[in-house]
Amino acid sequence: MFITFAVLLFLNVYTSTTSQELFYKSKETSMIEKCRLAATEFSSLEVMNTSTVTGAVSRMESLRVTRLIVTDSSGKAIYDSAEKSAVYSYILLPEVIVALDSNNVFSWNYHDGVMHSKAATPVYSYGTLTGCVYMMELDAQQGALIESLQNNILTITVVLEVVVILFSLAFSNASSVRLRRIMSSMRIIREGEYAHKVDMGGNDELTILGKEFNDLTDRLQASENKRRQFVSDASHELKTPLASIKLLSDSILQNDMDMETVHEFVEDIGKEADRLNRMSQKLLSLSRAESYEDADCEIIYMAPTIERVVRMLDAIARENNITIETDLREDSPILILEDDLYQIAFNLTENGIKYNTPGGTLRISLHREVDMGVLQITDSGVGIPAESLEHIFERFYRVDKARSRKSGGSGLGLSIVRGMVERNGGEITVESEIGKGSTFTVRFPAFDLEKVDE
Numbered sequence: 316m317f318i319t320f321a322v323l324l325f326l327n328v329y330t331s332t333t334s335q336e337l338f339y340k341s342k343e344t345s346m347i348e349k350c351r352l353a354a355t356e357f358s359s360l361e362v363m364n365t366s367t368v369t370g371a372v373s374r375m376e377s378l379r380v381t382r383l384i385v386t387d388s389s390g391k392a393i394y395d396s397a398e399k400s401a402v403y404s405y406i407l408l409p410e411v412i413v414a415l416d417s418n419n420v421f422s423w424n425y426h427d428g429v430m431h432s433k434a435a436t437p438v439y440s441y442g443t444l445t446g447c448v449y450m451m452e453l454d455a456q457q458g459a460l461i462e463s464l465q466n467n468i469l470t471i472t473v474v475l476e477v478v479v480i481l482f483s484l485a486f487s488n489a490s491s492v493r494l495r496r497i498m499s500s501m502r503i504i505r506e507g508e509y510a511h512k513v514d515m516g517g518n519d520e521l522t523i524l525g526k527e528f529n530d531l532t533d534r535l536q537a538s539e540n541k542r543r544q545f546v547s548d549a550s551h552e553l554k555t556p557l558a559s560i561k562l563l564s565d566s567i568l569q570n571d572m573d574m575e576t577v578h579e580f581v582e583d584i585g586k587e588a589d590r591l592n593r594m595s596q597k598l599l600s601l602s603r604a605e606s607y608e609d610a611d612c613e614i615i616y617m618a619p620t621i622e623r624v625v626r627m628l629d630a631i632a633r634e635n636n637i638t639i640e641t642d643l644r645e646d647s648p649i650l651i652l653e654d655d656l657y658q659i660a661f662n663l664t665e666n667g668i669k670y671n672t673p674g675g676t677l678r679i680s681l682h683r684e685v686d687m688g689v690l691q692i693t694d695s696g697v698g699i700p701a702e703s704l705e706h707i708f709e710r711f712y713r714v715d716k717a718r719s720r721k722s723g724g725s726g727l728g729l730s731i732v733r734g735m736v737e738r739n740g741g742e743i744t745v746e747s748e749i750g751k752g753s754t755f756t757v758r759f760p761a762f763d764l765e766k767v768d769e
């Protein structure tokens with residue numbers, strides 16, 4: 316607003332100065348011209364005295380000025396159209412002094428609605444300065460014109476300034492109404508109403524702010540939905556082993572059963588407790604996967620970690636009559652948290668054993684695809700139905716609940732894997748055929764160690 320004011324003020328001063336300057340230029344030319352004409356007339360006089368000059372002035376009919384003074388070279392008045400009595404006295408007007416110094420001079424001022432223009436030129440006779448001509452004009456018409464011009468500019472400026480003030484007030488009022496709308500929406504969201512949307516209208520920065528705000532609430536809503544789903548899934552999953560433990564312990568207490576059955580029931584209670592333990596550990600890994608800090612990431616080759624996983628699971632594989640084959644020759648360095656790589660490979664290998672068939676194989680290989688380091692785990696197991704493929708990475712999702720539970724599954728392994736792969740900048744895909752087996756492929760951006768070293 317201050318800038319607009321300054322601009323208007325500048326325009327006002329500029330236009331009024333320009334209009335006055337235009338007037339000055341045209342007036343100067345005409346007054347000096349008149350002075351010169353008169354000076355030429357007087358220089359042709361044989362002698363310059365009151366009577367010869369009066370005669371010459373009466374011959375110059377076109378010379379319409381308010382006051383005409385002619386002086387001799389010393390500045391003494393020879394002729395004064397306004398004050399006859401001033402003749403023979405010295406004229407000390409600044410214009411006369413300048414003209415007697417052999418210069419043409421023009422000046423003007425404006426007061427009480429009247430333009431005062433003054434001009435003077437020297438008079439020469441045969442090359443010698445013999446006096447000067449001084450003219451003064453009062454011009455009420457020009458004065459009125461300038462005054463009305465200045466008044467018009469002033470009026471326009473005032474009107475524009477008022478309009479600017481009104482616009483600014485209206486604009487800031489509209490903006491503050493819209494800001495208040497966003498603030499009240501923020502309060503609603505703070506209360507947990509994530510479905511709330513703000514409608515800003517318009518097409519400016521506040522509209523963009525409104526869109527960003529709605530985007531944010533959408534994300535809050537999505538993460539709140541996920542959180543609720545997780546809590547309800549987790550409590551459902553924890554409820555099942557707890558209910559079994561309760562049922563088994565109640566049966567032991569209420570029924571008069573033989574020691575062998577009691578032993579069996581207590582063993583089952585122990586298994587359910589183990590399951591709870593495994594589940595809580597997986598939930599912990601899941602929450603670690605979600606609160607990720609990349610500070611401990613390092614560039615490593617994948618093979619040593621994969622070999623560690625194979626050593627760990629080889630005994631279980633052999634127990635289930637599964638052969639693990641590895642081909643880790645085409646290895647690539649990748650940027651990853653080593654614990655994550657271990658967990659990813661562990662979960663996928665463990666699944667490859669759990670969902671395999673006795674006598675089956677599990678093939679783990681590494682290879683390079685352009686700028687990606689690829690880990691591939693292929694089993695010859697039961698396979699995954701096509702309609703389940705898009706769900707297996709969801710928390711607590713299990714294709715065959717009974718089989719998964721029997722093998723100690725919680726439905727969390729693959730969601731942990733996907734979380735870890737993605738936070739390390741990789742991607743995971745799966746292909747499967749029922750009865751033939753499944754292939755899980757994990758791709759990470761590969762690092763060219765030579766370039767990194769440079």
Ligand code: ADP
Binds near residue numbers: 719
């Ligand atoms: P779980 O603890 O039940 O194994 P996961 O998240 O690891 O949980 O796997 C989700 C589901 O995907 C499993 O219950 C299983 O039905 C299916 N699945 C995972 N890996 C394989 C595999 N290699 N072969 C067949 N089915 C698999």
